[in-house]
Amino acid sequence: MAVGMRAVLPILLLLLLGGCAGIRQQPLGNPESPYPPPRPPEIGDVLHLPTGIYVGREQMLAAVTDARIVYVGETHDNPASHRLQLDILRAMAERWPGQVSLGMEMFTPAQQEVLDDWVAGRLDEKTFLKRSRWFRTWSMDFGLYRDLLELAREKKIPIRGLNADKKLVSQVGRKNLDQLPAEARQSLPKMDLNDPYQTALVKAIFGGHSAGKAMLEGFQRVQTLWDETMAASIADWLARPGNERMRMVVVAGGNHVRNGFGIPRRVFRRLPTSYVLVGSHEIEVPEERKDRLMNVRVPAFPMPPFDYLLYTRYEIHDRDRVKLGVILADDDGRVVVGSVVPGSNADRAGLRQGDVILRIGGQPVKESFDLVYEISRLEAGDERTLDIERQGERLQIDVRFEKRRKK
Known part of the structure; x- marks a missing residue:
């Protein structure tokens, strides 16, 4: 038996060194996770x-x-x-x-x-x-x-x-x-x-x-x-x-x-x-x-x-994010309210279609970006005063920003 093994071993070694694996088979295990972890993962692992x-x-x-x-x-x-x-x-x-x-x-x-x-x-x-x-x-x-x-x-x-x-x-x-x-x-x-x-x-x-x-x-x-x-x-x-x-x-x-x-x-x-x-x-x-x-x-x-x-x-970063609730249009250096979303913060504050937004919280609004940027920094519960122009009249509207309500 020992003599037989001595005769077979050189052949096996040649096959291994030569990379010959015979008939290819399906891979063992899961190629995406070849070694299963020892326990289920926990947050932070x-x-x-x-x-x-x-x-x-x-x-x-x-x-x-x-x-x-x-x-x-x-x-x-x-x-x-x-x-x-x-x-x-x-x-x-x-x-x-x-x-x-x-x-x-x-x-x-x-x-x-x-x-x-x-x-x-x-x-x-x-x-x-x-x-x-x-x-x-x-x-x-x-x-x-x-x-x-x-x-x-x-x-x-x-x-x-x-x-x-x-x-x-x-x-x-x-x-x-x-x-x-x-x-x-x-x-x-x-x-x-x-x-x-x-x-x-x-x-x-x-x-x-x-x-x-x-x-x-x-x-x-x-x-x-x-x-x-x-x-x-x-x-x-x-x-x-x-x-x-x-x-x-x-x-x-x-x-x-x-x-x-x-x-x-x-x-x-x-x-x-x-x-x-x-x-x-x-x-x-x-x-x-x-x-x-x-x-x-x-x-x-x-x-x-x-x-x-x-x-x-999966953390929630925007739970307290807020929106004004308007569609805006830039009109020759003026930011005009194109429409107001019903039930929105803008609607509750009394903003109307056609209003021109001049300032928010004292910051000038010269283009839509100015308004979007300032609102992006707010959270639920924050309040800001909007300076607007409505049919030639300057007004101030106080807006309390509440988080978006699910329908």
């Missing part, structure tokens, strides 16, 4: 998905800062996601002072001058939001991003706008690439529309949509445009002369980062360099946030979604 080992937050930060690029996938409206981004950017800046940049999905290259002025300290918050057209281009609550942007300014961390221009996105969503105007085609990054995993994800989201094949193909073109544009922006920045030691924290929606086939692989195609994927997952969701979860059966992909996953609570 950080799981290293490739090994199934829970690590401390500081251990995670020490590990991810080894990489040149740290991709952080966010849930846009969950403050817990943004605290994770903040911790990672701070850890990167402390470990690599002067060698870290911040790439953001929320801005485009066209806004780069504004971002540079912000980091240089030449803009206050209101001017920054106005010049970047925040409420039109991204529209999420700026308070979710304020700490991250203020840290970048404090540490002089360059911020790079990554995303595609909205006009180009609209064109790509409506037409095949070969049908675009010449100028639009020339502005496209190199587009890989054949990634099987992204195709599967898009089909999972839109496959059953009543608009059918045209909408599915349009969304896939748009998703690819977003990912390829952001990837090109990242690679171009890091490959610039003088940026050989530059690192980057990239913040983007989870679907752009998860499983690595969105932005990360497309960056690596252009610029092979080290990277790590970090994400978060809500395991406690309040009733008023459940409608924001996508009811989509996502395909099982053959790789972990992230290297590190933070388990969080």
